[in-house]
Amino acid sequence: MSQPRVFLGEYTATAFAAALAEGSFELGIIPVGAVEDHYEHCPLDHDIRSATRVATEVAQRLYPRALVLPPMPAGLGEWKIDVPGTVRLQLSTMLAYLYDLVESMTTHGMCRFLVINGHLGNHTILEYGGEQLVRRYPAGWRVSTYWNVLTDDEVTAHLSTGRMPGHATEFETSLALAWFPELVDTEAMINEEALAASAETGHALGEIIIERNVAIAEEMLAEEAPAS
Numbered sequence: 001m002s003q004p005r006v007f008l009g010e011y012t013a014t015a016f017a018a019a020l021a022e023g024s025f026e027l028g029i030i031p032v033g034a035v036e037d038h039y040e041h042c043p044l045d046h047d048i049r050s051a052t053r054v055a056t057e058v059a060q061r062l063y064p065r066a067l068v069l070p071p072m073p074a075g076l077g078e079w080k081i082d083v084p085g086t087v088r089l090q091l092s093t094m095l096a097y098l099y100d101l102v103e104s105m106t107t108h109g110m111c112r113f114l115v116i117n118g119h120l121g122n123h124t125i126l127e128y129g130g131e132q133l134v135r136r137y138p139a140g141w142r143v144s145t146y147w148n149v150l151t152d153d154e155v156t157a158h159l160s161t162g163r164m165p166g167h168a169t170e171f172e173t174s175l176a177l178a179w180f181p182e183l184v185d186t187e188a189m190i191n192e193e194a195l196a197a198s199a200e201t202g203h204a205l206g207e208i209i210i211e212r213n214v215a216i217a218e219e220m221l222a223e224e225a226p227a228s
Contacts, residue, residue: 026065095132118145
């Protein structure tokens with residue numbers, strides 16, 4: 001059985017309008033991450049890929065109530081700009097994208113938005129931006145930096161290094177090995193903490209992360225819709 005289509009861009013305008021009219025797509029999920037150095041072995045867009053994977057799984061499990069909106073193409077990365085391949089966005093650019101996306105979707109009738117964030121440096125601005133958004137538009141807003149749902153006991157049980165999230169070390173590398181192994185250059189891997197990573201660890205932690213973010217989305221869907 002094929003998976004349902006959960007990305008906005010996969011729909012025609014007619015099909016999207018019909019789904020909204022039927023009461024579908026009550027929640028828009030926005031993946032946000034970064035394009036920056038992830039050591040010698042993980043792809044530059046690790047954070048966006050991971051956030052999009054979580055968002056996709058959440059939307060599939062809640063289909064047709066949730067829909068994945070276009071991911072933000074990059075994130076904050078001033079501290080990594082000297083590393084080739086880094087793409088940094090200004091704060092104003094990030095906020096403008098969020099405002100424009102939410103304004104567009106509220107125009108069409110969507111009023112709940114969950115950000116799945118995969119880059120720690122984005123969290124504060126996403127929270128701040130959300131506070132401004134809900135004052136400007138009739139919208140519910142929540143930010144989940146996706147690994148924050150893990151408990152200390154779960155981190156201890158699954159990560160031999162005990163460090164999370166780290167940066168392309170055991171945690172992030174394990175997720176990459178589970179979710180997009182074809183992009184991990186295992187032959188180039190030299191970081192000792194990264195060498196402790198495994199796909200099995202990534203799958204185990206990834207499933208907990210997805211289930212907890214589904215619960216967050218369900219909480220938002222259970223809340224009364226913001227008044228227009």
